[in-house]
Structure formats: structure tokens, C-alpha cells
Amino acid sequence: MKKIIISLLAVSLLLSGCASAKWDKKDPNAPAAYYQKHEQQLKDNQAKLDKDPTNFTLQFEKAFQLQALGRYKEAVKEYEKALAMAPDDFATLNNLAAIYEEVGEIEKALTYEQKLYNQNTTNIEVLKDTIRLLTKNKQFSDAQGVLDTFAGTEEGKKEGAFLSEQMTYIKDETAKEQNKK
Numbered sequence: 001m002k003k004i005i006i007s008l009l010a011v012s013l014l015l016s017g018c019a020s021a022k023w024d025k026k027d028p029n030a031p032a033a034y035y036q037k038h039e040q041q042l043k044d045n046q047a048k049l050d051k052d053p054t055n056f057t058l059q060f061e062k063a064f065q066l067q068a069l070g071r072y073k074e075a076v077k078e079y080e081k082a083l084a085m086a087p088d089d090f091a092t093l094n095n096l097a098a099i100y101e102e103v104g105e106i107e108k109a110l111t112y113e114q115k116l117y118n119q120n121t122t123n124i125e126v127l128k129d130t131i132r133l134l135t136k137n138k139q140f141s142d143a144q145g146v147l148d149t150f151a152g153t154e155e156g157k158k159e160g161a162f163l164s165e166q167m168t169y170i171k172d173e174t175a176k177e178q179n180k181k
Helices: 002-021 032-051 056-068 072-085 090-102 106-119 124-136 140-151 154-158 160-180
Strands: none
Touching: 032 056, 056 072, 056 090, 072 090, 090 106, 090 124, 106 124, 124 140, 124 154, 124 160, 140 154, 140 160
């Protein structure tokens, strides 16, 4: 019985370590000075934020510093606070989408990206990000719709290779999905 309990505890610790590892993205190749700089900026920012807790810019900068340090779980909490102050802020929504994509939570990333898309249907980077996330989430018909929107923009017309590659991929994947049915 003790062996089973110990085994369960070991598996539990291993799984919790794996889950938290996806949220810890510190770059081992970054120089120590990079992290020291961001840690100092985070500390300075927190002191200012303590004096002015409703300051959106300070709140966003705190979240951004945490993101730069690879402390994604903390960064998300701080970005959510910033979002409560400015629900439609482009950079906050974009950074949340990027973090969730980085940790593999594509549906959550799409939640934020679709808010951006609804606000910015002609922003090329938003269109590309939305297409990429929809495709990763196997929402091929939705991705095709966004791709068609992108194709109608001036930038889209210049990005012929990107468009062609994406359209072919989406059509192939859509066909595969339909053949499974």
C-alpha cells in the first residue's frame, strides 16, 4: 500500500512539474545581464505601481517584464489586471494570445486573438496570427474566411506566396477532415 501511495505522489509531482514547466520559459541562452535588467525594471515598476495601482501603463509594463523574464503564469495574471483597466487594449490582448500560444493553449490564445480580429479586421499581423491559430486549432473553414479577407487587402496581394501556401494547406486539411466523416 505504501508503494502505491509513494508511486502516486511521485507521478503527481512529476505531472505538476511538467505543467508548471510549460509556464516557465526562461531562455537558457540569454545572457545574465538580460534577466538582471528585467528584474530591476520589474522591481522599479512594482514600487511605482504600489503608489499608483490604477495606472494602466505601469500595470502593463509589470506584465511585460514578467513575460520577458519567462514567468508566463505571473504575466498572465498581471495582463488580466491590465485588461480589466483597458478591455480592448491591443498590446495586452496580443501578448496574452502570444503567451497562450507559446504554452500550447491554442483555444485560449484564439479567445484573445479573435477579440483583436474583431477590432482590427484589416491589421495584417492580426490576420496572419488569426489564420495561424485557427489552422493550429483545425478550424479550417474559419481560417479560410480570414484568409479570404487577408487576400483582399493590399498587403495580402503582395503576399502571394504566403497566401498560396496557406490556401493549399487549409484546403488539404479541410479535405482530410471531410474524408474522416
